Amino acid sequence: MNLFAHFKAVVEAALGELVKTNVLPKDADFSRIAVESPRDAAHGDITTNAAMVLAKPAGQTPRQLAEMITDLLQQDDEIEAAEVAGPGFINLRLASSFWPKLAAEAFKLGDDYGRSQTGGGERVNVEYVSANPTGPLHVGHCRGAVFGDALANILQTVGYDVVREYYINDAGAQVDVLARSAYLRYREALGETIGEIPEGLYPGDYLMPVGEALKTQHGDALLSVAETDWLPVVREFAIAMMLDMIRDDLASLNIHQEVFTSEQSVHGEASTKVKDILDVLRAKGLVYEGRLEPPKSLSEAERNDWENRDQLLFRSSEHGDDTDRPLVKSDGSFTYFASDVAYALDKFERGFSQMIYVLGADHSGYVKRLEAVMHAVSGGQSRAVVKLCQLVKLFRGGEPVKMSKRAGEFVTLREVVDEVGPDVVRFMMLYRKNEAPLDFDFEKVTEQSRENPVFYVQYAHARICSVFRNAVQEFGEDAVSVDKLLASDFNLLQDDAEIAILKRIGEYPKLLEAAAASHEPHRVAFYLYDLASEFHGLWNKGKESPQLRFILASCMHVTLARLAFLRVIRYVLGNGLRIMGVNPVEEM
RNA sequence: GGCCCCGUAGCUCAGUUGGAUAGAGCAGCAGCCUUCUAAGCUGAAGGUCCCAGGUUCGAAUCCUGGCGGGGUCGCCA
Numbered sequence: 001m002n003l004f005a006h007f008k009a010v011v012e013a014a015l016g017e018l019v020k021t022n023v024l025p026k027d028a029d030f031s032r033i034a035v036e037s038p039r040d041a042a043h044g045d046i047t048t049n050a051a052m053v054l055a056k057p058a059g060q061t062p063r064q065l066a067e068m069i070t071d072l073l074q075q076d077d078e079i080e081a082a083e084v085a086g087p088g089f090i091n092l093r094l095a096s097s098f099w100p101k102l103a104a105e106a107f108k109l110g111d112d113y114g115r116s117q118t119g120g121g122e123r124v125n126v127e128y129v130s131a132n133p134t135g136p137l138h139v140g141h142c143r144g145a146v147f148g149d150a151l152a153n154i155l156q157t158v159g160y161d162v163v164r165e166y167y168i169n170d171a172g173a174q175v176d177v178l179a180r181s182a183y184l185r186y187r188e189a190l191g192e193t194i195g196e197i198p199e200g201l202y203p204g205d206y207l208m209p210v211g212e213a214l215k216t217q218h219g220d221a222l223l224s225v226a227e228t229d230w231l232p233v234v235r236e237f238a239i240a241m242m243l244d245m246i247r248d249d250l251a252s253l254n255i256h257q258e259v260f261t262s263e264q265s266v267h268g269e270a271s272t273k274v275k276d277i278l279d280v281l282r283a284k285g286l287v288y289e290g291r292l293e294p295p296k297s298l299s300e301a302e303r304n305d306w307e308n309r310d311q312l313l314f315r316s317s318e319h320g321d322d323t324d325r326p327l328v329k330s331d332g333s334f335t336y337f338a339s340d341v342a343y344a345l346d347k348f349e350r351g352f353s354q355m356i357y358v359l360g361a362d363h364s365g366y367v368k369r370l371e372a373v374m375h376a377v378s379g380g381q382s383r384a385v386v387k388l389c390q391l392v393k394l395f396r397g398g399e400p401v402k403m404s405k406r407a408g409e410f411v412t413l414r415e416v417v418d419e420v421g422p423d424v425v426r427f428m429m430l431y432r433k434n435e436a437p438l439d440f441d442f443e444k445v446t447e448q449s450r451e452n453p454v455f456y457v458q459y460a461h462a463r464i465c466s467v468f469r470n471a472v473q474e475f476g477e478d479a480v481s482v483d484k485l486l487a488s489d490f491n492l493l494q495d496d497a498e499i500a501i502l503k504r505i506g507e508y509p510k511l512l513e514a515a516a517a518s519h520e521p522h523r524v525a526f527y528l529y530d531l532a533s534e535f536h537g538l539w540n541k542g543k544e545s546p547q548l549r550f551i552l553a554s555c556m557h558v559t560l561a562r563l564a565f566l567r568v569i570r571y572v573l574g575n576g577l578r579i580m581g582v583n584p585v586e587e588m
Numbered sequence: 589g590g591c592c593c594c595g596u597a598g599c600u601c602a603g604u605u606g607g608a609u610a611g612a613g614c615a616g617c618a619g620c621c622u623u624c625u626a627a628g629c630u631g632a633a634g635g636u637c638c639c640a641g642g643u644u645c646g647a648a649u650c651c652u653g654g655c656g657g658g659g660u661c662g663c664c665a
Binding site: 175307329449 | 589590591592593594600601602603604605606607608609610611612613614621623624625626627628629630645646658659660661662663664665
């Protein structure tokens with residue numbers, strides 16, 4: 001159950017009564033009504049702005065209207081008190097019997113608590129990583145990878161039909177560079193001394209295995225043929241190996257996208273789709289022959305160099321882009337933008353209503369055109385949502401980690417995962433808003449201390465597991481079985497700290513919905529941190545006040561209620577951690 | 589120059605899509621403490637939410653204009 005959805009319905013029922021008695025007009029707009037928890041717990045458990053939002057259409061002051069609403073709400077058994085406060089807020093204090101009821105329901109749902117159908121099975125495509133298949137993933141890819149994966153998890157949890165996708169940029173000039181670089185390694189594998197890698201080729205030694213594999217497969221046969229003949233062969237071979245490597249890198253973070261779409265297959269030379277797509281676009285009136293002004297950012301010299309010619313343009317400016325964009329280069333081949341269009345159309349035809357693109361912040365200039373393209377090719381039926389992830393800065397003990405891009409010296413994703421583990425990487429990448437830069441310190445993130453949120457949250461989960469181990473040891477497996485816990489009396493949870501935690505548990509379903517709607521996985525991370533914090537606080541209270549401990553040997557019924565309560569917390573921690581892709585450990 | 593993002597406590601950051609007296613964690617201050625799992629606990633203090641207007645019952649949040657920081661900007665990928 002969703003606490004807030006439940007009471008929103010209660011409030012709306014009361015408003016319905018007021019419509020019947022003509023206090024409110026029939027066409028009153030309820031859409032701006034919020035039912036949420038107040039910032040300050042002293043204001044009660046649930047608050048709504050209904051009276052303030054509807055005062056004008058009702059022709060009353062907010063407080064007058066609020067009085068009428070509270071009179072109705074007070075009749076509800078689950079509401080102990082309803083009062084008007086401030087400019088016209090209605091604050092509800094729930095009956096003390098309500099929280100135990102919520103705990104019991106959450107217990108029954110177990111790991112499914114928080115799951116909902118608010119997405120209504122809407123088809124959503126989440127595209128993330130999509131790195132060029134020219135080398136291993138580096139740290140820069142890491143954040144988007146984790147972000148996209150966690151976002152997909154959240155959307156699934158609240159009832160969207162999600163496809164995780166990787167777009168392979170295997171059609172441009174950079175894969176030819178890859179092929180030439182791999183060919184050099186091939187010659188090296190055959191015994192040639194290649195010396196320094198020439199400027200413009202990829203220097204990384206991750207291509208040496210590609211050279212070796214080429215040798216194994218082709219012997220020296222590729223040495224004697226012209227580049228036009230070996231290049232396509234080497235290219236496809238190298239791309240396949242690079243993709244395998246990338247998949248392995250992603251697997252180290254437990255990321256497994258189900259669809260890998262190749263740019264070549266969408267619009268490459270071999271594809272016949274290109275013409276079809278152009279025909280479709282023409283039919284929709286989206287392309288025309290025309291000229292573009294030189295961009296203002298060009299220098300005088302570059303401006304003189306600008307080739308002012310008629311070309312095939314896409315009408316993206318009519319769909320929100322800054323300018324129309326070329327589809328065909330002067331050499332007759334298609335632009336990268338053309339493949340964006342083709343790919344957007346491809347996605348649309350696969351039936352998604354929402355396409356999420358997770359990109360690095362350096363792609364911020366592409367947001368408008370992606371949105372415009374999707375709007376254009378779908379006729380406004382699908383929307384593109386672009387999420388930008390800011391850079392990750394690496395530190396070690398407070399000192400920035402130096403890397404130089406030109407020697408191919410970059411920190412790979414794999415190196416980071418191998419050093420600190422996937423749990424730490426995944427949690428830390430989500431413990432910041434996506435559009436804020438992120439500092440990642442190798443030493444701090446592995447520290448086992450309160451300052452480290454990864455540890456802090458996992459530790460809460462592990463602590464609960466440890467209480468259960470103790471309980472089993474003390475009372476035996478049967479005495480604390482699931483059935484016994486289910487039958488326990490949740491009304492025995494009466495301490496303020498326990499109730500406060502139950503209230504937070506009650507917020508969880510709504511939190512997931514909000515995280516999904518705003519595409520903000522970090523909210524889950526912060527929620528878990530807060531929940532863990534409250535749990536640790538309760539634990540500490542038990543040190544001072546033994547009667548608050550979870551296991552009270554002298555009082556079995558209280559013990560059972562508290563164990564059931566702990567289990568609910570554990571469900572939520574485990575559920576949230578799994579959404580983030582972090583392993584809920586049982587021991588530390 | 590155009591566009592995008594950011595600006596909140598000394599530091600690092602949240603802020604429930606416009607709600608009430610703006611919150612955490614560090615650091616600093618004052619006490620306590622030897623554990624149901626140790627990686628401590630409690631409390632107090634800390635603010636011109638970058639600035640100036642605007643929108644309305646109500647703005648850190650939305651709009652306009654500035655200031656400061658970052659990113660990006662031809663047929664590259």
